[in-house]
Amino acid sequence: MPAAADTLRQSPLRDRHEAAGAKLVPFAGWEMPVQYQGVRAEHLNVRAKAGMFDVSHMGEVRTSGPQAEELLQHLLSNDVSKLAEDGAQYSVLCNEEGGVLDDLFTYRLADGSFLTVTNAANHERDHDWMAGHAEGFDATVEDVAARYAMLAVQGPVARGAVECIADGVLPKRMRTATIPVAGEDTLVCGTGYTGEDGVELLMPPAHAPAVWDALLAQGVRPAGLGARDTLRLEACFHLYGNDLSLDRNPIEAGLGWICKLDTGFIGSEALQDVEPEQTLVPFVFTGPGIPRQGNPVNTPAGGGEVTSGTLSPCLETGAGLAYVPKGAAEPGTEIEVDVRGKPRAAVISERPLYAKQPARPAAHDPHSPPKNKES
């Protein structure tokens, strides 16, 4: 239900967004920047250099206690026992029927202490679900969303920019570290949702403006939620509410790899025997048009539906994700998308739609040509 403008929650970076020329829009009960100068420019800047996204609307749930791991193993689809200290893990939260309540990243901060990042629109439901299933476990589930602001710094030079303002070594991909950033302890996570290298920073809300200003001074440019959506779509990452929902199970969504059925998580029983008729695949348009969520799809094996669609800034063509019959899921299969009555030609693609470019050799790379000394 859309909230009235005066009840929308505000990010601690609100004045920074206004100063950067943001267009602020209601999003999951928050007022957040959808774009600054333009979705395409921000998207391409993240692919070429570095951008920062205010994702402070995302929620955090802390699970702690002697049986915190057992509780999360009961709730989350992935094998939480494999999640190392200072590690990160992607999973889904399912109901008993195997429908998806949310998709989440969980960090093990210490023995018996986990932090799970939720989607803003699902945060309360996630927290209530997790707390509601804690009975019988020696563990505490706390809503700690108000304690954190969150910034995603993404792009090929994102790590370098964060290193310049951090006092310590940044964690590798899918690892975390608590180190001072812009002078105050910050949880740095080697995660992101753009298909680029980078980190996500979790810090007290009052510290977020200092981090923002320091990153701006390093040349990191603001990017809005519009670019975040087009970037994740090119990387073929799922968006809850589009590609994932209570009506879809993680197997048909292509997330079987994070569903460890033998851990006995809630929903695992229902998923044991699932043989989905459809599967989620990426596609690109071979002619004009832009696919949108809800567009019907015609394939040689029957009908399907677009769940995410946009104009891909890197491919410069319409692109998206669609559920299609399994018999039409092979890359190369020609399909037709009905865009408000106009049939548009498309083809099933390999994932990802856009792959991160290999890093350029660093200046000290022995294989790069020697520099002329001018002094």
Place this chain on the structure above:
Amino acid sequence: MAESYPEDLKYHPEHDWARIEGDEAAFGITWYAQDALGEVVFYDPPEVGATVSKDQAYTEVESVKAVSDVFAPLSGEITAVNDKLSDSPELINSDPYGDGWLVRVKLSDTDELESLLDVGAYKDLLSS
């Protein structure tokens, strides 16, 4: 371009403009409309010869994020479309009253003109 609303145009409350030339008119969307939409990345012109009806959607403009219907400020038959926009839809942002025009229409009922807003009334609508 900076926000502007030319004096010589007639405006429709759905943020469309009409430039009247005898019994023909050019249609487009206003600065406000293109700004609200953001960067236009796709425009598929309607067919020449198609009929448009006042207050009804006759085409769409698309940004990366969204599709927007474009409403006809007046009724008539499309006599020309701006083919340049198929390759350069961003002209709708950069020059909404010039190179970003959408269609030319042979008007079927010039009495409808009375219901359109002049620039002052449209600006009042924007600030209300």
